[in-house]
Amino acid sequence: xxxxxxxxxxxxxxxxxxxxxxxxxxxxxxxxxxxxxxxxxxxxxxxxxxxxxxxxxxxxxxxxxxxxxxxxxxxxxxxxxxxxxxxxxxxxxxxxxxxxxxxxxxxxxxxxxxxxxxxxxxxxxxxxxxxxxxxxxxxxxxxxxxxxxxxxxxxxxxxxxxxxxxxxxxxxxx
Numbered sequence: 001x002x003x004x005x006x007x008x009x010x011x012x013x014x015x016x017x018x019x020x021x022x023x024x025x026x027x028x029x030x031x032x033x034x035x036x037x038x039x040x041x042x043x044x045x046x047x048x049x050x051x052x053x054x055x056x057x058x059x060x061x062x063x064x065x066x067x068x069x070x071x072x073x074x075x076x077x078x079x080x081x082x083x084x085x086x087x088x089x090x091x092x093x094x095x096x097x098x099x100x101x102x103x104x105x106x107x108x109x110x111x112x113x114x115x116x117x118x119x120x121x122x123x124x125x126x127x128x129x130x131x132x133x134x135x136x137x138x139x140x141x142x143x144x145x146x147x148x149x150x151x152x153x154x155x156x157x158x159x160x161x162x163x164x165x166x167x168x169x170x171x172x173x174x
Contacts, residue, residue, distance in 0.1 A: 014043075028100065033062065046090070047090070050086055061131055063129045064127070065128075068126060091144045092142040095132050100163065104165055108160075111159050113157040117152075137163070143156070144157050
């Protein structure tokens with residue numbers, strides 16, 4: 001620890017995700033995402049940790065927002081690439097979820113991120129829009145763009161998700 005700057009502290013508080021996960025098994029993906037957006041269901045812990053939230057949701061399209069903060073920084077003085085990857089993974093996974101019926105889950109099997117320019121706290125609010133490309137019986141694909149408030153592109157990516165139908169879905173958060 002150096003004495004170059006004063007220490008900073010960030011406290012994270014989240015709700016037990018079990019009830020929201022169980023509720024998600026009984027409603028469609030789009031209903032679940034809308035419940036997260038409106039606050040009817042608590043955000044998942046990763047959303048609290050990253051300080052990101054859903055701003056728009058419809059079938060086949062989801063938008064997340066986040067404001068880059070100093071606690072997102074890497075040793076180079078820019079926002080860590082994991083921040084961008086997490087936003088893309090969240091938006092792309094949720095856009096797949098928006099297309100799924102009740103009782104059906106998904107998980108990411110591939111995430112491709114193209115980083116175009118660095119993000120800092122001076123970038124301001126960023127938005128990650130996910131759009132569906134394809135939904136099949138077992139596989140879904142989606143694409144996304146991470147932009148600032150003026151629409152400047154910072155990163156883009158694609159995902160492939162496996163669809164977990166009720167007979168193949170594993171129990172989580174038991």
